[in-house]
Amino acid sequence: MGAADGDRRLDDVVAGALVNGVLPWLLACAPDTGDTAEALDDISFLSAPGPYGVGHSQREVTYDDVTGSARTLRTSVWYPTHVDAGFAATYWQGAFTSAVAFEDVEPAVDAEFPTVAFSHGSQGYAEAASFLAEHLASHGYYVLAPDHTGNTTLDGSSRDTAIYLQRPGDLTAVVDALFSGQLVPEPRPTGDVVAVGHSFGGYGAYALSGAAYDVPSIDATCAAGGSESICTSWDGTWSALFSAGAYDDRVAAVVAMAPGDFWLLGADHVAALPVPALLMTGEHDPERNADGPAYAAASARAGGHWVDIAGGAHNTFIDVAGSMSDGQTLDAAVGHRIVRTYVLAHAEHQLGRGRYDRVLEGTDAVDPAATAK
Secondary structure, eight states, rough: OOOOHHHHHHHHHHHHHHHOOOOHHHHHSOSHHHHHHHHHEEEHHSOOOOOOOOOEEEEEEEEEOOTEEEEEEEEEEEEEEEEOOEEEEEEEEEEEEEEEEEEEEEOSSSSSSEEEEEEETTTBTTTTTTHHHHHHTTTTTTTEEETTTBBTTTSOOOOOOTTTHHHEEEEHHHHHHTTTTTTSOOEEEEEEEEEEETTHHHHHHHHHHOOOOOOOHHHHHHHTOOOOOOGOOOHHHHHHHHEEEEEEETTTEEEESSOOOGGGGGGGHHOOOOOOOEEEETOOOOHHHHHHHHHHHHHHHHEEEEEEEOOOTTTSSTTTTSSSSSSOOHHHHHHHHHHHHHHHHHHHHHTSSSOOOHHTTTTSSSSSTTEEE
């Protein structure tokens, strides 16, 4: 890290701590050791807003999906900016207004930035985790989040075979659009992509990151009359398409939050991931006990980490945390701080933008509610 980067990071840490009113107390109470100071510095840096302002735009991306059919995605884009004023960004047809992001302001072009591709859960929407997208953009990331057409809040709850391949394909399409200049003026992406997904999107993020589908298991399940939605139109054509997979070799790291559908990939395929995974689960989420341990064990074989949040639930990882009667007992703001801290730590660590192994392994505690290993 160069001197300028070090100065920027120190300034951000101090500013974030002062805003929260905790720096004087921590300095007075912490033991006078380099390790403690470094841990405080790392966690404060990761949890506080970064040095950039946040710009936001909404665009449409159209591409041909795996069947050759044209598919159009409403897409939200967050990006670093040096602009600190403007019209407040609005999300999901104007239903929500951001407190930090500004709509269609000029993007920063003084550096190259890595990319995060975010996949919302089933019946979600592009900006479902805007708190996380804004945080990552402030730390120098392009964040791309498409509506998964046919599987959004405005659609029904049914899924069909195609959506299981279309969703990771949607992420590849929006990354292509960024790199080709369709989403941000004068984009300067590094070429590195971090795949992040919640729920159904978490499963899709694994597939995008190189976990092959367990096609023989899907074949057998559907041939036996399985009621799973992937069997809706499953036949030999789909078997061949799924065998080709959804891997995008630009992905350098993956974060899966409350994922399900482990059986569609299988332990050996998840364990063969070519990139490190961060699995995040919540205590009261049914997926945590259903598929969480299997994902954790398989991801660990590939060098991944697992963060489990006490009091958390299925929606701890999105904006509506604590308001959906899903059993969450943790304060939503605490959960959001945990999520943004670990996601940024994983991205920065895997992309070589910082060393956060002590945070990811649980040596340096982010919050009493979070167990990392």
